[in-house]
Amino acid sequence: AVSEIVWATWDSNGHPEYVTAFEKATGTKVKLSFLSSEDAQFAALKTGAASDWDVVNPSLNQARRYIKAGELMPLDLAKVPNLAHMYDVFKATEKVKGEDGQTYAIPYLWGLNPIVYRSDIHTEEPTYSTLFDPKFKGQLAMRDYALESIAIAALHIGIPRERAFLLTSDELAEVKKALIAQKPLLRTYWQTIGDLTNLIATGEVTAAFSWRVPYDALKDKMKVAMAKPKAGIMGWCDCFAIPASLPEEKVETAYKFADYLLGADYASTIAEIGNYATTSSIIRDKLTPEKQEAIFVDDLSVMQNFMWPEAPENYSEWLKVWNEVKAA
Amino acid sequence: MTFRQRHLALPVAVAIVAGCLAPLAVLVAFSFYEVEDFDLIPAFSFRAWGELATSGTDWFLIGKAVLSGLTTTVFTTILGYPVALALTRLAASAKGLAIIVLLTPLYTGEIVRIYAWRIVLGGEGLVNTVLQGIGLIDEPLKFLLFSPFTIGLVLTYNNLPFMVLAIWVSAEMVDRRLIEAARDLGARPIDAFSRVVFPLTTPGLAAGSLTVFALSAGELLTPSLLGGTSGATAMALVDNLFGTAFDWPLASALALALLATLFLVASAMAGLLLRLKGARAVIGRT
Amino acid sequence: MGRIGLSVLIVAAGFLYLPLVVLTVFSFNDSALMAFPLTGFTLDWYRELGQNDNFLKGFVTSFLIAQPVGVLAMLLGLMASLALTAPGFRWRGLFAILLLVPFLVPKSVLSIAQAMIMSRIGFERGATALILAQSLVALPFATALISAVMVRFDGRLIEAARDLGASPWQAFLRVLLPQLRPALSGAYSVGVILSLADLTIAMFLAGRTQPLSLMVASEFRRELRPDLNAMQVVVLALTAVLVSLSEVYRRRRLRKLASEA
Amino acid sequence: MEKRREPALSPLLLAMRSVVKTFGRSTAVDGIDLDVPERAFLTLLGPSGCGKTTVLRMIAGFETPDAGDMRLDNTPLAGVPPERRPVNTVFQSYALFPHLTVNDNVAFSLKLRGGVSDVAARVRRALDAVHMADFGDRYPHQLSGGQQQRVAVARSIIAEPRLLLLDEPLSALDRKMRGHLQIELKALQRRLGIAFVYVTHDQEEAFALSDIVVVMNRGRIAQKADPQTIYSRPADSFVADFIGNSTLVEGRIRERRGDTATIDTPLGNVTAPVADGLAAGDAAMLVIRPELLSTRGEGAATFASTVSNSVFQGERTVIQAETAGVSLRFAAEAPCPVGASISLWLDADRSFITRIAA
Amino acid sequence: MEKRREPALSPLLLAMRSVVKTFGRSTAVDGIDLDVPERAFLTLLGPSGCGKTTVLRMIAGFETPDAGDMRLDNTPLAGVPPERRPVNTVFQSYALFPHLTVNDNVAFSLKLRGGVSDVAARVRRALDAVHMADFGDRYPHQLSGGQQQRVAVARSIIAEPRLLLLDEPLSALDRKMRGHLQIELKALQRRLGIAFVYVTHDQEEAFALSDIVVVMNRGRIAQKADPQTIYSRPADSFVADFIGNSTLVEGRIRERRGDTATIDTPLGNVTAPVADGLAAGDAAMLVIRPELLSTRGEGAATFASTVSNSVFQGERTVIQAETAGVSLRFAAEAPCPVGASISLWLDADRSFITRIAA
Ligand SMILES: Nc1ncnc2c1ncn2[C@@H]1O[C@H](COP(=O)(O)OP(=O)(O)OP(=O)(O)O)[C@@H](O)[C@H]1O
Ligand SMILES: Nc1ncnc2c1ncn2[C@@H]1O[C@H](COP(=O)(O)OP(=O)(O)OP(=O)(O)O)[C@@H](O)[C@H]1O
Ligand SMILES: NCCCCNCCCN
Ligand SMILES: [Mg+2]
Numbered sequence A: 001a002v003s004e005i006v007w008a009t010w011d012s013n014g015h016p017e018y019v020t021a022f023e024k025a026t027g028t029k030v031k032l033s034f035l036s037s038e039d040a041q042f043a044a045l046k047t048g049a050a051s052d053w054d055v056v057n058p059s060l061n062q063a064r065r066y067i068k069a070g071e072l073m074p075l076d077l078a079k080v081p082n083l084a085h086m087y088d089v090f091k092a093t094e095k096v097k098g099e100d101g102q103t104y105a106i107p108y109l110w111g112l113n114p115i116v117y118r119s120d121i122h123t124e125e126p127t128y129s130t131l132f133d134p135k136f137k138g139q140l141a142m143r144d145y146a147l148e149s150i151a152i153a154a155l156h157i158g159i160p161r162e163r164a165f166l167l168t169s170d171e172l173a174e175v176k177k178a179l180i181a182q183k184p185l186l187r188t189y190w191q192t193i194g195d196l197t198n199l200i201a202t203g204e205v206t207a208a209f210s211w212r213v214p215y216d217a218l219k220d221k222m223k224v225a226m227a228k229p230k231a232g233i234m235g236w237c238d239c240f241a242i243p244a245s246l247p248e249e250k251v252e253t254a255y256k257f258a259d260y261l262l263g264a265d266y267a268s269t270i271a272e273i274g275n276y277a278t279t280s281s282i283i284r285d286k287l288t289p290e291k292q293e294a295i296f297v298d299d300l301s302v303m304q305n306f307m308w309p310e311a312p313e314n315y316s317e318w319l320k321v322w323n324e325v326k327a328a
Numbered sequence B: 001m002t003f004r005q006r007h008l009a010l011p012v013a014v015a016i017v018a019g020c021l022a023p024l025a026v027l028v029a030f031s032f033y034e035v036e037d038f039d040l041i042p043a044f045s046f047r048a049w050g051e052l053a054t055s056g057t058d059w060f061l062i063g064k065a066v067l068s069g070l071t072t073t074v075f076t077t078i079l080g081y082p083v084a085l086a087l088t089r090l091a092a093s094a095k096g097l098a099i100i101v102l103l104t105p106l107y108t109g110e111i112v113r114i115y116a117w118r119i120v121l122g123g124e125g126l127v128n129t130v131l132q133g134i135g136l137i138d139e140p141l142k143f144l145l146f147s148p149f150t151i152g153l154v155l156t157y158n159n160l161p162f163m164v165l166a167i168w169v170s171a172e173m174v175d176r177r178l179i180e181a182a183r184d185l186g187a188r189p190i191d192a193f194s195r196v197v198f199p200l201t202t203p204g205l206a207a208g209s210l211t212v213f214a215l216s217a218g219e220l221l222t223p224s225l226l227g228g229t230s231g232a233t234a235m236a237l238v239d240n241l242f243g244t245a246f247d248w249p250l251a252s253a254l255a256l257a258l259l260a261t262l263f264l265v266a267s268a269m270a271g272l273l274l275r276l277k278g279a280r281a282v283i284g285r286t
Numbered sequence C: 001m002g003r004i005g006l007s008v009l010i011v012a013a014g015f016l017y018l019p020l021v022v023l024t025v026f027s028f029n030d031s032a033l034m035a036f037p038l039t040g041f042t043l044d045w046y047r048e049l050g051q052n053d054n055f056l057k058g059f060v061t062s063f064l065i066a067q068p069v070g071v072l073a074m075l076l077g078l079m080a081s082l083a084l085t086a087p088g089f090r091w092r093g094l095f096a097i098l099l100l101v102p103f104l105v106p107k108s109v110l111s112i113a114q115a116m117i118m119s120r121i122g123f124e125r126g127a128t129a130l131i132l133a134q135s136l137v138a139l140p141f142a143t144a145l146i147s148a149v150m151v152r153f154d155g156r157l158i159e160a161a162r163d164l165g166a167s168p169w170q171a172f173l174r175v176l177l178p179q180l181r182p183a184l185s186g187a188y189s190v191g192v193i194l195s196l197a198d199l200t201i202a203m204f205l206a207g208r209t210q211p212l213s214l215m216v217a218s219e220f221r222r223e224l225r226p227d228l229n230a231m232q233v234v235v236l237a238l239t240a241v242l243v244s245l246s247e248v249y250r251r252r253r254l255r256k257l258a259s260e261a
Numbered sequence D, E: 001m002e003k004r005r006e007p008a009l010s011p012l013l014l015a016m017r018s019v020v021k022t023f024g025r026s027t028a029v030d031g032i033d034l035d036v037p038e039r040a041f042l043t044l045l046g047p048s049g050c051g052k053t054t055v056l057r058m059i060a061g062f063e064t065p066d067a068g069d070m071r072l073d074n075t076p077l078a079g080v081p082p083e084r085r086p087v088n089t090v091f092q093s094y095a096l097f098p099h100l101t102v103n104d105n106v107a108f109s110l111k112l113r114g115g116v117s118d119v120a121a122r123v124r125r126a127l128d129a130v131h132m133a134d135f136g137d138r139y140p141h142q143l144s145g146g147q148q149q150r151v152a153v154a155r156s157i158i159a160e161p162r163l164l165l166l167d168e169p170l171s172a173l174d175r176k177m178r179g180h181l182q183i184e185l186k187a188l189q190r191r192l193g194i195a196f197v198y199v200t201h202d203q204e205e206a207f208a209l210s211d212i213v214v215v216m217n218r219g220r221i222a223q224k225a226d227p228q229t230i231y232s233r234p235a236d237s238f239v240a241d242f243i244g245n246s247t248l249v250e251g252r253i254r255e256r257r258g259d260t261a262t263i264d265t266p267l268g269n270v271t272a273p274v275a276d277g278l279a280a281g282d283a284a285m286l287v288i289r290p291e292l293l294s295t296r297g298e299g300a301a302t303f304a305s306t307v308s309n310s311v312f313q314g315e316r317t318v319i320q321a322e323t324a325g326v327s328l329r330f331a332a333e334a335p336c337p338v339g340a341s342i343s344l345w346l347d348a349d350r351s352f353i354t355r356i357a358a
């Protein structure tokens, strides 16, 4: 058997205790290599700097570019029995398929990105437009990430959610204006979720487009809440994938690991400690209602409401706009 | 051929050519490529350079890098000289300790230090709390954090030790008797500084300036985490183009343009400093 | 030393240590949040840190990588400075320009390109690659520092040594080297610092090695916890001790070297 | 600056009282009292390491005395920084600014002062005075040792201070150039009414130029007097030995009559002028200066002696002759064969009996 | 090293031929020929900036001649680095190693050589020779100027080279100490059979110590000879003027008879020994050394003159007297009142008629 596999992933997805069950069951050690950014992961694969990773972690909405770049190995889904328990939304997604119709990545962990806010200061539940409201000048923050920030601005200026990731050049120009107008209202753009947690904790920011992490971290210490804007909730989803260059002898173990990520052990530990849900329904019914609510699996329709951030065709134009906004 | 001192340049040059120029050559090549579907296509295309040439944002950020490098250099020079000169006055036995004390702050990881600054400068932070406590201000000073001021302050902080170190080692070489001679001839300490110590330490100042300029023009984390909405940098843009946008040709072109610009400014700066009346005679001696 | 000099040093130390004091204070603060007001004293963060042997490993890795970087930067910088100040060096200008390149090149771009070349020629990423790349980046800094001292060196002393029978090498060891000591130890420290602080190069070239900077960066993506502060305080203390020890050791060595040669 | 007061009573410019300076365990200056009257030319003489430079450095303000009092114009000097003292120095080590040309070195103090309109002309004049006008554009390292020293002199005189300290300012110069510069310095001193404190190892220079000569020994002052007195009535055997090429013969005083005494020495009894305070029975030293011995004299004492050494020195030949275990040195116009027997006359009236130094 | 060959014919140690050295536009050494026999004590004399240090630096190997040939032991020196030349130098600027104690400075060359067992003892002996044995643990900056110079001397002699170059090695020392060290140096030279090339501004020192004196002027050699010849038969008016305190009186030769000539000068006609090559009708210079003038002499020529200056210099007083527009300098035992009329006798047979320097 393979003595060790290296899993490149987010530290929140891969605490050492999340994988002990796998190690016990297979005798293979899982070495964690934490990502510093999605882009760094892609660049590492692209430059060959990732040759020592055995399993990688593309996000659902970026999987396509890994596939197009030929960085991933086509997967034999028959080797992952737990796929059977996967929620349909994830089963159905086309984003993990190549032009050849083969599947290259398996979604395994998901969540939603709410607005986290100080409920003592925002007496009304914020919407995306709150993030553009001069009343809160100097207390707001956006993520330094073109895809989500531009889509939010689009929603704010009234573009319907179906088209939020499919903007025309004219619409992009409008969005850009809104984002530039928003700049003076912002305290800062946040870079990482730890960063934002700190900003909220220190009172610098009272409402921001966020992940759930600050809420979990701060809810016992100050009045914070999560808002899931009606205009459209941004979801996220991380995938399992195997680099195209993985040596033959490790592939079997990699499949076993994929199956583990969709299995019960991983799902229950991460639900318990990290407040995340996997893409598998395997343990959902065994969870308490409170826990179900906490990880958003109490009402599965939430998945229908998700806006899956998706790199648009004219993504480079988006990036340009975003860079122009930041440099403005 | 017998060995000569100048031949020591050879291994160093080889290291730089192999480790730095060769990779740069790769970038030059990339800058003429095309990208299609996340794939680099070798094509002799001027697309990236054309885009760069017409991009206001890119040049704005390159200019900002230069400006940031220069202002940090100026601030660290102004603060660095008194500290470096004070260090030369320490007893020889205290100097080893001094170098450790001076450099230790830099051993802390940058990220952790950045968060320490947030605590110091934040709206509910140390400075504001103290100022409010003693009644000097009513409202917290918001500009302390997430502003160009913050970037300037922290870049100065991050680079001050390098500048001090460079000026210091250079100032140690200034014969104290020359300062005495200047004082004897009527120079106040400030005159002795400007007319004797400064010219004789220009090599150190040049070394420090290059260091600080290079480091601060290339800073990414501090501006982006402490600069608020004014924290955009050319470095971050290069990263963004490489990673997020996967526009390697444009990223390469921008990186090369940035390098060339910084290079020009740095050479001009070094040239200027070393051409100062005094430095030339000093250096001519070698 | 005069009163003015002393006050300058005190103010400077105050400025340089302000953030450090803050993070030390918060490493003992009884709250997971790094925000005022302070809530109480605790050693929990240190206890937590003690249980996390990853950090210790990361620190050791970083430290072990930083040492050769410091030494290499110092040695290469010394060679470069000697060449730059050598009499009759025709390529001086060109060489100086060459030395500027690693100084100014954006590091992320450089390391990406380096990584590509390495993977092309089959050079494995990891500690060695990281050490080489970081040394290259630190080299111009070291060179600048050492050269600044070298150009002001009184050439008559070298003449005196040669006159007394010293070969160029012996004159270098016995006369120049001892007087370059502050610059050399400065160059070494700069190399160590640039290595410890580096995140960018490590991201692309560290391979399977995990230096502390990478661990901190990835830890911090999730949340900022005071155990990071505690870790930093420990790192500081450890580094200070190690630096002091190595400083003492290096001085001895230099002295011994000089007296043996 | 050009206009100077007429001297009334030659008032004191500088007064040092019980000044002490130690470096670690070694005492460089050990409690000296020194007065420099206005317009005086005072020379410090003494063996290498006796504290001359240290005295100058305290006057200039580079060393702080460990004890004692220093006043300039009756104002305490303590705490007055060097640039506020109307004092300039020619440093023993020159201390030329390596990054400035000769012109800029010399112009240094004028440019500092600002508002001096004729800097170039004054620099030219100062350089002319030291015969260095052709070297204005050179850097110090492009000059010979003596040329550097002359620039150092020019640099210090251009500011026309009230007190000029010169630490062996002409030591690197040939006799001819030294002669020229001695004249220039003396003229400058007279013209501007500057006081000089001058250190030299050239005794002829000291005697030729000085109003007051101060002989130092191990951080103390052995004698302060005008050159004639120093030469002919040395305060003790240290001064007698240090100055000139005297032969010193130890003896015991037989009897004293007024200002003369008879001393019993290996050479026999000699009657000569005697230092104050010496009485019959005291051990004392007879000082025989070389010019008091001659082969064809008319003096009282005559010694039969044998030539043991004869060294040609240009103008004269220095001869050493042995008698009764004493080596007598004197100058002759022509060399003498070693081993020759000669009779030597001593002009005892001009010799001197002094005390034995501690 | 201790064992030396007996001198056969005093063979040449160093030979310099047509050696030239320029710095930029200025020519420091302008084609000199210089021979240093083994065991010789050769002194370079000359005005400040005439090229003495440059000559030493070429011998030591720090400057490369622009033209000419240099040989040591008949082997070309070109390309031989300083450390491979059996030559040591006492530098005009001392060049002590600031980071080494006095002991370590002095021990430098022995430690380099390695395998020397009695380093400490030899260091001690060298320091004793310069009276610096008590200062072994000090650093150079803790020493006075003269002390530093003595360490520089000790450092260079300890290696016992074949040729020692001394660039004003005693200039910072008082007369007494200088006397001691002159004796030490001379003894060392004799004991080890070292050759010395010595630069000094002290002419008495030069005459007393040297076998050969070389007078330089503006990069050229004006005269090379033994001290007596240099002094009494200067090759030209430059040497005559530079050496001693002679009065030079220009005139035209009336007639020449063998080795003497009669010269027509403002003082009148004087008959004196004459330099080779001067003939009747030539412009020439009469050289009157101070010791040839006296107020109570028996010489042939007598001049009525007026005292214009009288300077006490210790052993003697230098008097200047004017006659027929000429300033005559001579030494007297006692001062003379300025303005006094005196008669001066000239010992014309010992004066000299020489050519006028270019
Ligand atoms: N590096 C240099 N550049 C230009 N000129 C120089 C240089 N070194 C010496 N000179 C000139 O060469 C001449 C000879 O200098 P050198 O030092 O040999 O004189 P010196 O006889 O030793 O004089 P001194 O008795 O003053 O020491 C001088 O006029 C000097 O100015
Ligand atoms: N920084 C110092 N540390 C220790 N001792 C010192 C220091 N400076 C001077 N001395 C000592 O003090 C004494 C007096 O020194 P100073 O320089 O005044 O002598 P000097 O009379 O000028 O001698 P010279 O004629 O040799 O120049 C010397 O013995 C010297 O060694
Ligand atoms: N753009 C990629 C975002 C991926 C987010 N993964 C988050 C893991 C939760 N900590
Ligand atoms: Mg002195």
Ligand SMILES: [Mg+2]
Pocket: D144, D145, D146, E052, E053, E054, E092, E167
């Ligand atoms: Mg010289």
